Amino acid sequence: MAITSSTGLASGIDIETTISKLMSVEQKPLIALAQKEAAYQAKLSAYGTLSSAVSTFQTAMANLGKASTFESLKTTVADTAIFGAKASASAIAGTYQVNVTQLAQAQTLSTTGQTSKTASIGSGATTTISFQFGTISGGTLTDGVYSGATFTQDAEQATGSITIDSSNNSLQGIRDAINAANIGVTATLVSDGSANPDKLVLTSTKTGETSSMKITVDGDAALQNLLEYDPTGTQNLVQHNAAQNTQLTVNGMAISSATNTISEAIQGVTIDALKIGQSSLTIVKDTSAVETGVNNFVKAYNELNTALATLTGYNAETKTGGALLGDATARTIQEQVRKMLTGSLEGLSNTTMSLSKIGVAFQKDGSLAVDSAKLTKAISENYGDIAGLFATVGKATDSLVNFTGSSNATKAGSYDIVVTRLATQASLTGTVNLSAGNTTIAPNTAISFSIDGVTAKVTLTEGTYTGKQLAAMLQSAINGTAAFKSADVAVTATIDGNGNLSLVSDRYGSASKISVGSSTGTSAATFLGTARTGTDGVDVAGTIGGRTATGSGQSLTGATGTDVEGLKLEIVGGAIGARGRIDFSQGYADRLNKLAESFTSTDGLIASRTTGINASIKDLGKQSDAIETRLTSIEARYRAQFTALEVMISNMNSTSTFLSQQLAQISSLSSSKK
Incomplete structure (x- = not known):
């Protein structure tokens, strides 16, 4: 007998209400899981907020980790209609009189x-x-x-x-x-x-x-x-x-340039000549850029500090804690950032420089503040050293040694440099004295050259040439050949003191090679004689910090597994032997950028934590699905049991009615017999 009402017809029980109450008891584990999942989701959202705050901080540190941010110069041109100017960090402050007398033009x-x-x-x-x-x-x-x-x-x-x-x-x-x-x-x-x-x-x-x-x-x-x-x-x-050419004078000194953009007429300065005329150029230290950079550094840290405080703090008025209150990951990030800021920096050329010396200090609430007076004084007295506090900076004591890069493994410090071999370029020198007469190149002359691993046919322009003219034509022809040009391969061709043609690769190191192959038209022997294979170049060799470095061309790179791992120096000349030292420092902005990256990377601290939370949420989902399946079975069982109960009570009611009718009939028969 089917149940057709929420109230049992036979029993009078409110079945739906009863089942609902029974199921609400059965659903308590599901509710607990949902609450647990909500807590995980809240924490996941909080980690998203934290990751965003750290990423914003990382971006700010990456920008502030550039030395150029703290070493810029400001140029002022009295009459910008005559020329414009830009200064790099290598420029020297001063005032210059520039007189443009002719502008460059093409034929x-x-x-x-x-x-x-x-x-x-x-x-x-x-x-x-x-x-x-x-x-x-x-x-x-x-x-x-x-x-x-x-x-x-x-x-x-x-x-x-x-x-x-x-x-x-x-x-x-x-x-x-x-x-x-x-x-x-x-x-x-x-x-x-x-x-x-x-x-x-x-x-x-x-x-x-x-x-x-x-x-x-x-x-x-x-x-x-x-x-x-x-x-x-x-x-x-x-x-x-x-x-x-453009013709101009700088403080009375004549300058000529093939273009209207003149670089290094003044050290570190690019001048764009616009029209004929005279004007002054003033170059000063851009102190406002340094002040802005320092204040942006403090602002970025304080924003991260505020975000961390909100997520991990406790509000006594509302008696509520942040979503990451007591969280080990958030606490670790907070502690590591503060520890890095309070630690000292190694490798600074000026060992007395510090954040406190330029007026940056912690406050009681954990934030940073800038003392403007101290910062102004520091800029005035130590302008060139401030970059080292924030950016990765390498300063060599030898002017022919350039710092060109480092890796995350490079440790800050001062390292001695010793050069045991200078890099050389491949060269090929002919055996024909070209200064004795002219050389004629026939029409359709093409010669195969192999330079720095690239081989190509070079077409020479017909004509009769002196030695110097032939060298100029040959250099132009080689460097203009498409295969060499696309591979950034080039040579310099000259006539040496013996009148012989000399070809020198523009590349340094063991990859630098020159050889001459077959020819059509005028033979290469006409101007090279028996010379066909040149002398290969060699790589620079030496040590950095007493450890053997890897040489490639003019670059020396610190060895793997050492304090100077990844430290790259360019040795552009000089002598064999001790070459001074390199002071390598990793400023706070650069170090904090790398630290922030370790937090936000795909295998970083935050990602590892969120991966764990997502796994827990997924597991809760599986548990919820299992409970939902079990609850469906339980509800079906309850309904079956109540249906059976209704059937049983209905049957009992039917039997009771039947018995009552039979007893009533018996009682009636008994009464009639009397």
């Missing part, structure tokens, strides 16, 4: 006018157009044409060439070929409205007097007549703008 050439931009020029025979860059000097310039001038190729600028044939032998085709080649020249078309209006205009992409063009055309005669340009001879193009 511009144009062809004679043509009747059409798209009409074919010449026969369409395959033609090579080669560009060289250098300096035009001497002679006279009349209506854009030089006479009696000389051209000296700039060895620092790569040569380049394009190929013209029947597919692109028009002004438009030549323009597109030049622009696509990216060889240091920009080509445009100009129409002047005359009978032959269309002209090809070529402009060097670089400013400066060493960027004048020399154009050689090998092939079709019509293209030679249009584009051949040699400032010392045939000039089929007309110059409209001469290549020129």
Whole structure:
């Protein structure tokens, strides 16, 4: 018999209410688990807040851990329309008078006018157009044409060439070929409205007097007549703008620059020349930047300290504790940060420097405060030493030893430097005296060079060269070859005292190598003689802090497992032997940044704790699921039991009714017989 009402028809019991009360008792473990999970979730949220606070602190420390934050200089230009200026930390404070007398510009050439931009020029025979860059000097310039001038190729600028044939032998085709080649020249078309209006205009992409063009055309005669340009001879193009340098004086001293941006005319200063004129430049220590940096350091620490206090503290008024009250992880973070700030720093060049000396001190509530008067005095007296308190700084006593880096394993301290071998560059010296006469390079000459592990064919520009001219052309050709350029491989080519060609790799160390392979056209033997394989470079060798360091090129790196592990120094010259010391310090901001990273990293303190909490929450979920399943069974059992009870009572009621009826009938029969 099914139960169709919340109240048993047979028993009169409120079954639903009874089952609900029974189940509420059964559900107490589930409620306890839910409360436990809520507590875990609250703690997880608190750790999220803590992680965010530590991450914000870490970002602030990373920015303040840069030495440049505390060593900046401020520049002031009286007339910013004439020039602008920026100073690096190596600049010297002072006032400088700057007089700009000429601005740099690029050379511009144009062809004679043509009747059409798209009409074919010449026969369409395959033609090579080669560009060289250098300096035009001497002679006279009349209506854009030089006479009696000389051209000296700039060895620092790569040569380049394009190929013209029947597919692109028009002004438009030549323009597109030049622009696509990216060889240091920009080509445009100009129409002047005359009978032959269309002209090809070529402009060097670089400013400066060493960027004048020399154009050689090998092939079709019509293209030679249009584009051949040699400032010392045939000039089929007309110059409209001469290549020129920026000219200026600094405190009366003449300075020349290929661009309008002039670096190191004043040590550590970059000047951007804007127009001709004279103005003053004042460079002073940027004390406001240092003050801002110190105050930002204090602010970042106090914000973290406040966040920790809120999460771990107890409010006596509300009688409530923070979500991480008594938490070991939060307490550890708080203690380690404070311990690091109260610890001393090793490796400072100025051993008397400290946070208290610049006016930074702890207060009774655990926060930091800045004494502005003390900070101002410290900046005035020890400006160059303040960076060491906050950033990672390496200062070598030898000017030819540069600090270039460190690792997390490098320990602060002062370490002696000993150089047992200086790094060298690979070199190859020819056996032909090139100063005795000129050398002719035939058309289509290409020579295979292997430099610093990269091998490529180098195309040489045809022509007749003196020794110095050949060296300049060869250096430009090698350094401009795509394979070498993309691999950052380069050489310097010169003529030595014996008239021999010398090639020197720009790279230092054992990876520096030079050799010469096969050639087409003019043989390499013409200017190198029997020389084919050069002398390899060697790495620097020495010790840092008495421990053998690893040499790579000019870099010495401290050995693994030592106090100087990861400490990297660049030895740019000098002598063999003792080379002074390196004072290496890790400032508070840099150390705190690394400490914060250990808290927030994927395997850090906070992550480990939250991983454990998430595991506990997951386990509670499994327990809850098991209890839910059990409760479903229990409720089903209760309902089955109450159903059975109803059936039993209903049956009993039916039997009782039947018996009552039978007894009543018996009683009635008995009465009638009497």
